[in-house]
Amino acid sequence: MCCICFYNHESEEQRTKYMCQHCKARRRFIVDLERDLSSSRPDASAAIHKIDEASRHANSAGQPFKTRLGLVKAHYLLGQPQPPPDISSSLGSCYDSETQTLDISLQTDSMERYIARDLRLKSLPAWIAKLDLPLKVIDVSGNPSLSGLPVNELCGMRALKEFKCESCVTLSLPPPEVADQGGKAVLTYLRRVREEGKENKRMSLILIGNGEAGKTSVLQALKSEDGRANTIHVDEGRTIGIDLHAWEPQGEEGLTFDVMDFGGQAVYGKSNQYFIVRRALYLL
Structure with a gap:
């Protein structure tokens, strides 16, 4: 068993501290392979051949290295537009026949479960x-x-x-x-x-920006037929807190935006943050 097997669930700093030179070289080998696959973009058969060759070199390198190579191969195979030949047998350790589980999960804090971004599914x-x-x-x-x-x-x-x-x-x-x-x-x-x-055709539109940046004018232009906004006087038209509007774009049947026009002054900054949601369209 290689030394990294004992530290696989430790932090990256701890793994680097205790890893022997052999394991560092093995990990560097896998990183170089991933970079090569990302940069050279070989066809599926050539890429699989490279991964298989690397796996043969890693036979005595310990389970984390084997798992990582198997994961790279599975992500590459499943990223193809058409199923490669013999894919069922090529998934290797990522498929557990006893539990009938296909495990291609990534746990980014674990060396065996990390692969380069360009190779991820x-x-x-x-x-x-x-x-x-x-x-x-x-x-x-x-x-x-x-x-x-x-x-x-x-x-x-x-x-x-x-x-x-x-x-x-x-x-x-x-x-x-x-x-x-x-x-x-x-x-x-x-x-x-x-x-x-x-199909849900109702969504949130949130306008964010500094005070007097023109958020309300943009909204008026969006809602107007001629695409122009009315003049807004500074002493009368400043947004206080949040203004709520409904907007139904012309030519888009059934589509409705629930608009939140945020006041841009610094005093509203802390209260506005409670209305920030993930599923919304933001206009900055």
């Missing part, structure tokens, strides 16, 4: 539903680059019981409040969205 492919694997659990949690899911395909996987996606900060569906409840709650939510969900 950006969206889960729709063809994952056609894999010759009886998947019960899919874990993509902790991936800050994941932004898209094939909802219809995931919901159609009858054997699938859990889909774990907590801490995927760029993923909008499911919302983080649901993702934090666990894989079963996520799958239940996605299936209900597919069966009963309705």
